[in-house]
Amino acid sequence: MATALGGGIWWWAKLDEAAREAHKWAWWWGGSAGMAIGAVLLLTLMTxxxxxxxxxxxxxxxxxxxxxxxxxxxxxxxxxxxxxxAWWWLRRR
Known part of the structure; x- marks a missing residue:
């Protein structure tokens, strides 16, 4: 885990501002939406x-x-x- 964390910090420092913004935006909106949809589906299936x-x-x-x-x-x-x-990059190309 320490190696992965170090590699992630090194990788993040090398990214330009556009790539950082794409990853932040995608993780916030895509990750949050995926978590919400997955939670609803799993709870529905379980109950x-x-x-x-x-x-x-x-x-x-x-x-x-x-x-x-x-x-x-x-x-x-x-x-x-x-x-x-992918949506973020396609909208800006």
Whole structure:
């Protein structure tokens, strides 16, 4: 983690202002939207879905379900970030 943090700080220092703004904007809007959409979908599935569907991907234990939920939210955030980042650059080209 320390190496990743150091690499991230080095990478961020090398970026120009436009690239920094694109990443900040994409993470705020794309990551937030992805997290909100993912949370709503996961909560709906957990409360209204059939238990067989939930346990098929989330596991049977609370720790498995928690881990699957975290991974799913991170995936939704990454997809939202990627879409927002591409949108930001395409609007400015």
């Amino acid at each position: 209204h879905g059939e238990s067989a569907i939930v346990s098929a991907w989330a596991g049977d234990t609370p720790a498995d379900t928690f881990g699957a939920g975290i991974a799913a939210i991170l995936l939704f955030q990454l997809v939202g970030y990627t879409i927002a980042w």
